[in-house]
Amino acid sequence: MEYEEKTISKKEVYKGNIINVEKWQVLLPNGKEASRDIVIHPGASVIIPLTENNELYMVRQYRKPVDAELLELPAGKLDEEEDPEVCAKRELKEETGLDADELKHVLSVNSTPGFSNEVLYIYLATGLHEGTACTDEDEFLRIEKVPVKKLLDMILNHEITDAKTIIGILLADRIIKGEMKI
Template sequence: MDFTEKTIKSEKIFDGKIIKVKVDMVELPNGSTSTREIVEHPGAICVIPITETKEVIMVRQFRKPIEAVCLEVPAGKLDEGEDPYQCCIRELEEETGYKAKNVQSLGSIYTTPGFSNEILHIYLATELYEGKLQPDEDEFVETETIPLEKLVDMVMNGEIKDAKSIVAILKASQLLK
């Protein structure tokens, strides 16, 4: 069966600094029509920086949509036309104050394909060395170093709820076994 939905009409309803929102009228595979509300996002990266002793440099920051402080791996939005690898290098230093001699891709995921086209590129950073901490003006983060195996336990018992961090932690844990 062909599951493709054909766009009949598309209307942009919001054009923000980070996201755009549109409503598409689509023709379904059975010939019926429906609407799809779509959030367009430029994409992002996350990086799991691991020390020689298998500790991960995590960040804590307040996340307004959930009204809570979140423990997560460092991450950031891609600038227009920016290469994900270069974004990873930039965000790692900005948020943690570290650079890495070795950065490896762990793949990409769609964060919420039910309503957004955001793609998130995941990286593993090792052989860390000091750089310069330089968070964005509107970014207030605190770093915390936690053993990778403890983070896996925190994922499994529900203490870490951030999806990108869960994926990055579990992928890195499997890779480094």
């Protein structure tokens, strides 16, 4: 790779419940050294719960870092060594109470490659069956079923600002229109 930075050393700066932060010394392509602050994240699964009527089950929850209630796709952090598909099934059930007859991996994306190694694994869930949500004790959310067409308008009106959710809604729209086969 022409622009690769070679890692010289790594030092853990912070160890948390969701993320760790490391300071990496790197050798640049021009031979100079630089420092990088890297957020280490186990990754997360994002679920696109699509109904037969082209609606998505969404979750509305307060997000402290942005001090706002956001409308998002169900998602959650991978447990240590957890398979992303297992995480997707678990998070779908925990956050919405739904089970899916079919769960298909659609896409994997790097959420913020400028400073984090987090990968988001995006799954399409179909053949949905309602049950009871069993959220974590520190999680407060409301489930909403919204037509994809309305969600697209909400993106353009700045009512949906979460990047993973925007990606998932755009993928759902392409799948509905038959522009994307999975």
